[in-house]
Amino acid sequence: MGIIALIRGGEPVKYKNYYEVLGVSKDASQEAIRKAYKNLAKKYHPDLNKNSSESETKFKEISEAYEVLKDPEKRRKYDELQNAAKFQHGSEFDPREYGFDYQTAGRRGGATDFGSDEFSDFFNMFFGGGGFGSDDIFAGFGGSNRTRQGTSRTAGGYTAPDTDIEAEMEIDLLEAYRGGEKQVRLNTENGEKTLKVKIPKGVTDGNRIKLKGQGRTDPQTGKKGDLYIKLSLRNDREFSLEGIDLYKEVKITPWEAALGAKVSVRTLEENVNVKIPAGIEPGKKLKLKGKGYRKGSGAQGDLYLTVKIVNPPKLSEREKELYQKLQEVSEFTPNR
Template sequence: MPPRRDFYEILGVPRGASQDEIQRAYRKLARDNHPDVNKDPAAEDRFKEASEAYSVLSDPATRRRYDAFGADFRQVPDDVDPETWARARGRGARQGRAGQAGTGGFGGFGQDVDLDDLLGGIFTGRGGRAGRGWGPIPGADQEAEIELTVEEAYHGGRRSITLGDSRRLDVEIPAGVTDGQRIRLAGQGGRGGDGAPAGDLYLIVRIAPHPRYRVEGRDIYVHLPVTPWEAALGAPVVVETPGGEAKVKVPAGTSSGRRLRLRGRGMPGARGKPGDLYAEVRIMVPPQLSEEERRLFEQLAAVSTFDPRRR
């Protein structure tokens, strides 16, 4: 079996890469190689490789273990010193080369090397078996992103998702989730060893760009088109929100860019107050004027002394 590729190499980032650099690299690889987008038979394998690499390197604690122990990071018990482990592997490799006349050893160690003896018995007494000594190894926590529309994030509900390892899960999305929020799925992460529990899966919410709404935290912003006479005279108008239509009073003398606040009509709050919705006024003129409309606008221009460019 060929050696596993280095996770940093898979994502194409240096070992000192920041979390933002790791996330950007993964998102690009995931977009380019997702089976729904790329029909190359090898793309699915690259997608799975990138997802596994990201699940490890995106978690600071798991990344530290990977940096310390490499491909063995899931098997090495928590209290093992990285320097002791490195020395033990070095000794094992030298003894393995010295005993090459025999049959091949496991993981680069010679056939007659006792790993437990080599590490000074550090695995003994951890519930493991003599000769193996690992004991139950809990599964690693993993992360994946889930993209939602503004409406899906607002209302919540059940969603079916496909993970990088081809698993399909039905997920309950809470109403009012926000961009960057993490949804925990207990026991859906990496598998545990020797009967140990699986890790958790954390879904990171990403809210997709929307043609009408802009979301900032729990607040929602929407453009509100109004006519010149509604803006000048004031009028009640209807505004579309993710929760349905709402009425807002446009005050007389309103100019484009003014924000009208609708309290509590933003994203719902699961444990706190909901956000607000801000309707941003945009004054629209008819693209084509009738003869009567043109006459009235010309009459207004003749009698009005208003100059918006005068300060």
């Protein structure tokens, strides 16, 4: 069960240099950012570093940086913030000194964050929807003096507060592909309540689900706003998604690479037999047309398999003999 969490109040915030976290330059391409994230995520993934709190912390920091830099709009806003703030990575600042008030953050702009405890207060304050409109987060740092859009409505001399809420919820790739239902806990003006969220099949990162009448109540009119849930696809251990194309590794033995083979590969829907051509090189990509991600509109991408040749962890005496025999008879010398 997910939960929408409010930002904590009255504490200093540590500035995050997301480019430094991923080890890329500020002008890095989206592809370079994706590759850097992928390499670091593999290195520090909690499943590969059991009982290592340091790796878990590092993995969360990497995921947070990628969450911002992979999104062109978030990246643009972050770059503006970085240019205005001039902070060093890890340096602390009091948001109140720059015109930001934690105490009202959870009550003003409405958009709190699903799973915000996974990311830092810095992320939650500027990108998790902690009460600030997307266009006014730079003003306190000497940036453009922008105002929040859509925060109020005026009618007959009465300025109505914005009663809509936007929140973010992480879901797995399979949940997004198959659709389903999730329960979430929402911290509201009247306390905590549980909601059921129906997830349509084929949603993609950034899609929003509207829950009518689940927003804030206008104190004057009694009308309730709506809750908009922005979906964020959690990184998958087996598949990576780019647009509607899927990517994954297919592991084969040295003899399968040399002689060719048929191997069983899991897709999002079923297991399929894939023909491995004889003499295939590691890193070669095989394309399975129409086996990628299917959007709700019906459009379906392709699945790309990257070949990885895996040696046996331990050889039997017979296997050693055969390898030695191959060494004796083979004339293949790639390094000479």
